[in-house]
Amino acid sequence: MNAINKVVILGGGTAGWMAAAALAKVLGHLTVELVESEQIGTVGVGEATIPTLLFFNRLLGIDEVDLLRETQATFKLGIAFENWRRPGSDYFHGFGSTGKDFWAAGFHNFWRRGIEEGMACSFGDYCLEVQAARAGRFSHEGGINYAYHIDASRYGQYLCKLAQRNGVKRTEGRVTRVEQQPQTGDIVALELADGSRVQGDLFIDCSGFRGLLIEQTLACGYEDWSHWLPCDRAVAIASDVLPDAPPYTRAIAHDSGWRWQIPLRERTGNGLVYASHHLSDDEAAARLLSELDGEAHGEPRYIRFTTGRRRQQWYKNCVAIGLSAGFIEPLESTSIHLIQQNILKLIKLFPSDVILSQDRDEFNRHADFDYEQILDFIVLHYHLTERDDSAFWRHCASMEVPASLHERIALFAESGRFFVRNNELFVDSWFQVMIGQGLVPKRYHRVVAQMPVPELEQFLSSIRRTINAKVEAMPAHSFYLERLLAKAQRSRTSISSYR
Numbered sequence: 001m002n003a004i005n006k007v008v009i010l011g012g013g014t015a016g017w018m019a020a021a022a023l024a025k026v027l028g029h030l031t032v033e034l035v036e037s038e039q040i041g042t043v044g045v046g047e048a049t050i051p052t053l054l055f056f057n058r059l060l061g062i063d064e065v066d067l068l069r070e071t072q073a074t075f076k077l078g079i080a081f082e083n084w085r086r087p088g089s090d091y092f093h094g095f096g097s098t099g100k101d102f103w104a105a106g107f108h109n110f111w112r113r114g115i116e117e118g119m120a121c122s123f124g125d126y127c128l129e130v131q132a133a134r135a136g137r138f139s140h141e142g143g144i145n146y147a148y149h150i151d152a153s154r155y156g157q158y159l160c161k162l163a164q165r166n167g168v169k170r171t172e173g174r175v176t177r178v179e180q181q182p183q184t185g186d187i188v189a190l191e192l193a194d195g196s197r198v199q200g201d202l203f204i205d206c207s208g209f210r211g212l213l214i215e216q217t218l219a220c221g222y223e224d225w226s227h228w229l230p231c232d233r234a235v236a237i238a239s240d241v242l243p244d245a246p247p248y249t250r251a252i253a254h255d256s257g258w259r260w261q262i263p264l265r266e267r268t269g270n271g272l273v274y275a276s277h278h279l280s281d282d283e284a285a286a287r288l289l290s291e292l293d294g295e296a297h298g299e300p301r302y303i304r305f306t307t308g309r310r311r312q313q314w315y316k317n318c319v320a321i322g323l324s325a326g327f328i329e330p331l332e333s334t335s336i337h338l339i340q341q342n343i344l345k346l347i348k349l350f351p352s353d354v355i356l357s358q359d360r361d362e363f364n365r366h367a368d369f370d371y372e373q374i375l376d377f378i379v380l381h382y383h384l385t386e387r388d389d390s391a392f393w394r395h396c397a398s399m400e401v402p403a404s405l406h407e408r409i410a411l412f413a414e415s416g417r418f419f420v421r422n423n424e425l426f427v428d429s430w431f432q433v434m435i436g437q438g439l440v441p442k443r444y445h446r447v448v449a450q451m452p453v454p455e456l457e458q459f460l461s462s463i464r465r466t467i468n469a470k471v472e473a474m475p476a477h478s479f480y481l482e483r484l485l486a487k488a489q490r491s492r493t494s495i496s497s498y499r
Contacts, residue, residue, distance in 0.1 A: 003353040005031060008190065008200030010175065010213055012036035014152050015322025015339045016206035017159035018056070022343045024166035025060050027350060032167070035190060035198055037174040047262040047269040048076060048249045048333035049147040051095050052425070056340045060162065065488040070158045071150040072265045074481060075247045077133040079332070083253040084437060086386045091122075091436030092248070093332075094129035095145040097428045099463055105445035108431045109416055110459060112444040119457050121464065123435045128467050130432075133248040137474035138481070147333070149249065149262045149269070171198060178217045186317045187213060202317050202355070204346075205324040214310055214320040221311035222326075228379045228401065229307040230392070231257045231329055235284045236271035236301045240294025247477040251331060255279075255390035259288060260330070265481070267297060273329060278392045305329070313367045314360045319346055326371055331381060334374050337425070341370050370425070376405040377426050377433070384409065384437040409439065416441030 007023060007030055009016050020034045057067060067073060078094035085091070099107030107126065114120025124130040129145055132138060138146070164170060173192035181188050189199040205213035214220050226232060245263035252259050257274035272288040279287075285300045309326030313319065320326075321342045328334060345366055349359045383401050387393035401409075411417050412434055420427055451459075474480070 004201045004351045004355065006200045007032050007202045007204060008198055009034040009204040009206055010036075010190065011206035011208060011322075011324070012156060012160065012170075013206065013208070013322070014156045014159075014336060015324075016204075017156045017163055018336075018339055019204050019206060019321050019343050019346075020163040020168045021060055021159040021166070022056070022347065024163050024168045026347050028167070031169075032163075033169040033171055033198060033200070034163070035171045035173055035175065035192070038172065047149055047152055047264065048079075048260070048330070049150060049336050050333050050425075051145050051147045052337050052340060053147060056344075060159075062162070065484060067150075067155075067158065068148075068481070069485055069488070071148075071154045072267070073148045073150040074245045074263050074265055075138045075477060076147045076149050076249060077129040077138065077144070077247045079249045079251050080133070081251050081253075081381070081433075081436060084251075084258075084381060084385060084387075087389065091432070092124045092127075092130040092133060093429055093432045093436070094124065094127040094133060095147060096127050096129035098123060098130075098431060099126040100459075102447065104447045106416075106418070106431070108435065108441070109444040109448045110451075110456065112416060112441055113448050113451075114456060114460050115440070116444075117453060117456065119453075120460055123432065126460070126463050126467065127432070128470055131467050131471050132474060133246065135471050135474075136244060136246050136477050137471055138247045138477040139474040141473075142470045146247075149264055151264060152336075171196075173198075175212060178213060180217070184316070185218065187217065202319070202351070205318055205320045206322050208323045209305060209327070211310070211320065211324040213318050214313075214315060214324055218315050218318055220315045220320075222306070223308045223311055224306055225308040225328075225375060226306055228375065228399070229329055229382070230275045230277075230395065231273045232305060232307070233276045233281065233284070234271050234273045234303045234305070234330075235281065235288055236269070236303065237288065237292070237299070238267045238297040239270055239292045240268065240297075241266055242268050242293060244476070244478050245481075249333065253387070254287070256284075256392045258331070259291065261293070268292075268294065271330075273331075275392055278390070309368075309371045312360075312364050313342065314346075314363045317355055319363075321346075325367070328371065328374050328378055331378050332374070332426075332429075334378075334425075338370060338374070342367060369422075372402075372404070373421065373424055373426070376402055376408070377430065379405055380409070380430075380433055381437070384434065384439055386438055409434070412441055413439055414441070415443050416445065 023032050082090045101107050111120050175190045176193050177191040179189040187203045189197050242263045250261040256278035259272040262269035272284050274284050305327050313325045322339050345363050349363050382396040385397050
């Protein structure tokens, strides 16, 4: 192959414009061209993110207040899980760490003994983000971990403008033919409906579920995970804005899956995820509409998907990013994170001149790990349940899970131990979900057993007092957000007047 001087991205939306903006920012010597067609819509319902997006935005030099304003964003401290363990139960997965660890034993060991001694509260009471979310409060002070609820379509549009300012060329057109090199099968160019030809050295497939390049052209293959994640459809609709937008996502389990509620500044995002062999499309839409808090905006949108991933996410001279690379359902808001991860991996391994097979292999190893560790974490929510009120939940509770997940559950249940793999996304989150779903370890670490009871009581209560004081000092989330935006607006107006 020739040296990699030009990158062609197929597909706009969140994935395409994230890739374009990052490549243009970090690898400014490249020629980057993005091809998208206004005739082809994007999924665009992903509205919840996780804290890793803050790093990506900083990498691009994005001003946070500008982002909040342009994407109608609110802050997110975690997810409230309702009815997952059993109907009527609830717990939080907060984005921060719970309690305080000792080098030999994680905090959950101290909490476990506290439960035994009758002096500990619920596990989430020892997490600042959980307590702030429950109180509907937010502040940047105090080292709080947070993410955003954003309008994903507006985020893509925001990045589109940023990328084009940094030299990315946008080409409107529908691909009618993909030209390949006869000997190697590498992609050479995209032919568009108007007869034009877009040539490149490296191609990024952001064409969504259809995978026009990675699958329809290169036949890379897809690994189906629906035997572990049986939900295969979603229906989504917007509704009126919530009066006091809470700083968290709601994930509410129902008899055939779950539904989400995501507060934005001008509307509320709603969706119902379900298994189609347990619930019909019409039943799903009717249920979603009946449970909205406010009037619906527009008509329900249906999304069909098969959970899984491409067998190789970098194959030949094509890298799949976003839905073309794979899909793990939106339960823990990891879709944008996986887009970001593949972009960052590509930048780190970007060819100096020609594409090396070693670089591709390394990229695919890391991509596989990213998907597999998130797969285990998502399956955990379904499998670790006490629900037996429907065929769907009975299947989830009894299904065979990945061996890696089975080992983790068994080890934690017996000893409270949890071994972290390299660069895992979720760590404390595992404790919050396992305990929230009812899995309390039988034992705790020996070092905790040596702690005098009064000292343990003081240790636990001091953590709660510190958290409660921090939360009390925080303003209401909606008030803080509006004050932040108003202050920035006044500052811009002042600068404009001065000029």
